[in-house]
Amino acid sequence: MAGNVMTVGNVSITSLSDGLLEFDLCNFFPSIPEENWQPYRDHLSREGKVSFNLAAFLIRSDGKNILVDTGLGPKPDDAPETPWGELLNDFQAHGISPGEIDAVVMTHLHRDHVGWNLQSADGKYVPTFPNARYWMSRGDWEACHDPALVEGRFPNAPQCVWPLEDLGLIEFMEGETQITSELTSLPSPGHTPGHMSIVIRSQGESALVLGDVLHNTAQVHEQDWVSRADMDAAQARATRGSLLDRMEQEGLPVAAVHLPAPGFGKIVRLEGRRYWQSL
Numbered sequence: 001m002a003g004n005v006m007t008v009g010n011v012s013i014t015s016l017s018d019g020l021l022e023f024d025l026c027n028f029f030p031s032i033p034e035e036n037w038q039p040y041r042d043h044l045s046r047e048g049k050v051s052f053n054l055a056a057f058l059i060r061s062d063g064k065n066i067l068v069d070t071g072l073g074p075k076p077d078d079a080p081e082t083p084w085g086e087l088l089n090d091f092q093a094h095g096i097s098p099g100e101i102d103a104v105v106m107t108h109l110h111r112d113h114v115g116w117n118l119q120s121a122d123g124k125y126v127p128t129f130p131n132a133r134y135w136m137s138r139g140d141w142e143a144c145h146d147p148a149l150v151e152g153r154f155p156n157a158p159q160c161v162w163p164l165e166d167l168g169l170i171e172f173m174e175g176e177t178q179i180t181s182e183l184t185s186l187p188s189p190g191h192t193p194g195h196m197s198i199v200i201r202s203q204g205e206s207a208l209v210l211g212d213v214l215h216n217t218a219q220v221h222e223q224d225w226v227s228r229a230d231m232d233a234a235q236a237r238a239t240r241g242s243l244l245d246r247m248e249q250e251g252l253p254v255a256a257v258h259l260p261a262p263g264f265g266k267i268v269r270l271e272g273r274r275y276w277q278s279l
């Protein structure tokens with residue numbers, strides 16, 4: 001593996017980024033007393049905050065370019081200082097044009113995964129990736145239209161997700177859905193009702209794009225720690241536990257959206273304890 005590219009058989013995964021987000025611990029993990037973080041200070045930023053990469057993975061499979069997640073989107077002038085809104089700059093830095101993307105696949109529909117889907121011009125929405133189909137789970141599509149959930153859980157869906165229907169650009173994932181001959185969605189609910197991870201299989205090798213099953217490497221040790229962004233805490237714990245078991249047993253390389261860039265790693269066990277090992 002070189003730098004921000006991981007290969008899995010014939011598939012390559014390039015880790016791009018829309019920037020960084022930071023939260024105070026008490027804000028993002030409100031149910032975890034701050035002293036419980038004491039053994040995990042090195043999993044936090046220098047200021048003791050939860051720091052998120054906003055990865056977007058460019059996957060090349062079957063001769064197609066697939067973009068997994070589209071970050072938080074253009075940064076408003078009054079936004080906090082952290083550097084976000086960088087995805088299209090990162091495209092440019094890698095010599096990739098938005099027109100080369102054949103499919104956008106969203107792990108889920110929270111605001112930091114759909115931000116660059118669309119742009120508005122002359123009062124109309126246009127796709128940022130003009131040649132792409134946009135894949136999402138039917139479960140999250142329904143959830144992001146629930147009036148009880150839109151404002152709190154899917155605040156930018158009306159601008160970044162809903163218009164995709166009228167544009168005729170949506171492909172739904174339901175259960176395990178084949179996206180290319182090498183990519184299949186894997187239901188991993190809890191963080192959102194329809195959250196999807198993506199299994200990659202090529203030439204006898206496998207890997208997993210994890211989405212938001214993990215937000216911080218401390219959760220590899222403390223798998224029951226849920227964040228305020230996890231919509232169903234019990235389900236999120238169950239999904240995290242079973243996927244961590246699978247990653248360890250199969251030695252699966254993983255691409256994780258919010259873990260430190262490039263977000264590639266695997267679960268290893270040393271002296272009876274699991275660790276996240278960056279790749």
Ligand SMILES: [Zn+2]
Nearest residue numbers: 110112113212
């Ligand atoms: Zn997220």
